[in-house]
């Protein structure tokens with residue numbers, strides 16, 4: 001079997017033209033030596049090409065090349081070629097190593113994505129090209145921002161440690177006046193909820209003028225904090241037509257009297273773009289940067305043969321410095337998803353090390369095997385001579401934000417699927433469709449969380465908690481038809 005496979009590989013290599021040969025090295029020594037960003041993609045070649053020829057064309061187009069070998073190449077430029085270094089012919093998988101020095105200096109995520117999932121997604125040479133996993137060497141990580149204000153900071157602010165942060169999105173998605181919007185915020189916070197977010201398209205609409213919305217939310221928050229004795233957070237959507245307007249909205253919030261920690265900046269990272277995400281991270285390291293991923297489906301849906309996975313999107317969000325990104329409900333809510341996709345993504349952005357679909361990623365900035373550096377760090381640890389802060393230890397965590405068709409009856413099933421409580425959950429309809437309204441919806445969510453923490457079955461707990469009882473009755477009776485569709489099923 002091995003022999004036959006080796007023969008097939010040899011034939012494929014022989015089929016390469018001189019240009020393609022420069023983008024293939026199936027004997028690449030130690031691709032994880034720190035020089036390369038590594039990717040693995042599912043690739044189906046278009047008619048007339050075999051998988052290695054198509055992969056070589058992808059490696060060329062996504063690094064130094066184009067469709068013909070050019071006379072202007074130099075020995076140095078050839079050193080920067082991306083290299084196809086591994087194939088799995090059975091599963092149509094290709095591994096490509098990118099010398100990460102080709103990327104714009106200064107930690108630019110937009111530039112990396114323009115290289116590796118830019119033109120190549122439109123190439124004639126492939127009929128399917130989906131990046132499934134990506135691997136960053138430790139040596140690369142220290143050049144990228146990573147998160148600054150994290151879930152831990154939010155937990156400290158809210159004094160909430162042993163459960164998910166309980167949130168909502170104000171619904172209707174759009175159409176409330178600023179005062180009506182703030183009322184709903186108050187109803188949720190006074191019902192015991194921690195976190196409210198603007199919905200992803202909420203901006204500066206004429207019926208809900210931005211500065212008024214901010215002002216009224218502040219009033220609602222102050223009232224709720226006073227009455228409940230608990231801190232609250234509001235995530236304001238600062239996505240805007242241009243950077244100046246985005247910053248204006250941020251400054252408007254920062255000058256509205258909110259205390260540090262009580263507000264987050266939400267950015268529609270796909271439609272507003274990576275520069276917006278990184279601008280917010282760099283300008284406001286003391287604020288939770290909330291990456292909403294509206295439109296990600298164009299790249300990530302499982303039935304979509306062209307694009308990249310939720311894992312790849314989420315890992316780049318952490319690299320860019322998002323404090324949190326939506327990672328999906330593993331199919332428990334209304335959106336397409338599966339534990340294999342959504343939970344793997346959530347774990348990879350939350351922890352210092354995690355298994356991906358193909359790579360084990362550590363986010364430590366000191367290469368584990370680099371004895372000398374580790375020795376230095378040990379000394380520093382003892383004498384604080386070399387490094388001031390401990391960010392060398394690793395890129396800070398990025399918080400999974402779990403949302404989309406959830407309601408109190410789905411909280412425990414999701415926690416069990418996730419296997420931990422380190423996430424923010426935001427339930428829109430799951431709170432505001434409650435038969436007794438938002439305040440009761442918030443109480444039902446809090447009660448569902450209490451039941452989970454006490455290890456009491458939710459139906460048992462509902463016997464003595466009427467808001468939860470009403471929620472169970474309503475959401476169980478009104479199961480959406482799509483909820484019965486198994487989430488791994490191809491749509």
Ligand code: CAP
Pocket residue numbers: 169171173199200293294326327328329334335401402403404405406426427428429430
């Ligand atoms: C959820 C939501 C979120 C989606 C985003 C919505 O509302 O506000 O934007 O969850 O999906 O507009 O649908 P509901 P994802 O709670 O009422 O469903 O988190 O998968 O990116």
Ligand code: MG
Pocket residue numbers: 169199200
């Ligand atoms: Mg939304």
